[in-house]
Amino acid sequence: MLSEIIKEIKQFAKNTGLYEKKILLMFSGGKDSSLALYIMKKAGLDVSALTFFHRWSWREPMLWAMDFTKKLGVEHYLVDITEGLLKNSIGKKGPICIHCKKVMMRNAYWFAKINGFEVLAKGDNANDKIIGALLDQWNGDIRLSEIPRIGIPIFRPLIRYTAEEVEKLAEEAGIKPYRMYEYGRRRQWREGCPLQYIDRFEIIKPEYFDLAYEVNYKISKLARKYKVRMSVRVPSLDLMCHGCNEKILKEAEEIIRRFKNVATRKNKK
Structure with a gap:
């Protein structure tokens, strides 16, 4: 073909x-x-x-x-x-x-x-x-x-x-692009960049850029380890996962918890 x-x-x-x-x-x-x-x-x-x-x-x-x-x-x-x-x-x-x-x-x-x-x-x-x-x-x-x-x-x-x-x-x-194991924004597996996970219709703020990159880089490493698809929405920090089991979800939630703790400390200041 x-x-x-x-x-x-x-x-x-x-x-x-x-x-x-x-x-x-x-x-x-x-x-x-x-x-x-x-x-x-x-x-x-x-x-x-x-x-x-x-x-x-x-x-x-x-x-x-x-x-x-x-x-x-x-x-x-x-x-x-x-x-x-x-x-x-x-x-x-x-x-x-x-x-x-x-x-x-x-x-x-x-x-x-x-x-x-x-x-x-x-x-x-x-x-x-x-x-x-x-x-x-x-x-x-x-x-x-x-x-x-x-x-x-x-x-x-x-x-x-x-x-x-x-x-x-x-x-x-024989084309096999490097996968970040993102969840993707569409029905087909469409990777892109971490900024696509800033919550839809959210007023875009500068701090969302770093957060979207940092949390999704950590989550992508976990997704690559288990060969599932995961991404995190920002600033809501909602997890999206395709193919996850309870063990993977627990590890992902621990990563997200750390980012939530950091956000809480910043808000208190």
């Missing part, structure tokens, strides 16, 4: 003139964007990777992503969006990912324009269509959408394939 998709992308690129374009993929290092990068590179497209990070980004997955692009022979850019994320989210109502996506998209647009990239690419799959509703309004082939409001064509090579199909294709390609 993978070879057929690469062949299909080659034909699509030939028909749409993508072989004459410099393409910049917004690359998180997750399974979707890694597979998209793999397919585009194998199809012979002139593609580079762009990874956004901030002060609270997971370091382990980023190191895996850097090694992946190196092995593929793909130019890889890293851009720190900490300042923009803080400026655009503090004091606003969550979920924080809405604000972060705006910062990333704006930065990706200008990075592409300044550095001579003519097309942006994303690893969206068919399950992401509702998120990319503006792109899906394009009357042509939604794999390559040209929406004036965005200002640059968006190429999505995986948009016709479901999350389950992407999972199988990534396995066929």
Whole structure:
């Protein structure tokens, strides 16, 4: 199936003139964007990777992503969006990912324009269509959408394939991203960064950033140990777990209890 998709992308690129374009993929290092990068590179497209990070980004997955692009022979850019994320989210109502996506998209647009990239690419799959509703309004082939409001064509090579199909294709390609064993925000296992666990519709405060990172880093280590999926919402410190038994839950609750004690001491001061 993978070879057929690469062949299909080659034909699509030939028909749409993508072989004459410099393409910049917004690359998180997750399974979707890694597979998209793999397919585009194998199809012979002139593609580079762009990874956004901030002060609270997971370091382990980023190191895996850097090694992946190196092995593929793909130019890889890293851009720190900490300042923009803080400026655009503090004091606003969550979920924080809405604000972060705006910062990333704006930065990706200008990075592409300044550095001579003519097309942006994303690893969206068919399950992401509702998120990319503006792109899906394009009357042509939604794999390559040209929406004036965005200002640059968006190429999505995986948009016709479901999350389950992407999972199988990534396995066929031998793509195994580093897992933090997060709970994930959606029905499919979608990892990201610890800030996604700031409680939805909470007014975002600076202290939530450090807390979200610290408690979820500890919980992720426990989740990796037992190969289950766990994350903690902040500031509520509610535990989310998939596959946990009583023993694991007890250990997780002990970790959370320590953070609650610290929060209590700070409030007393």
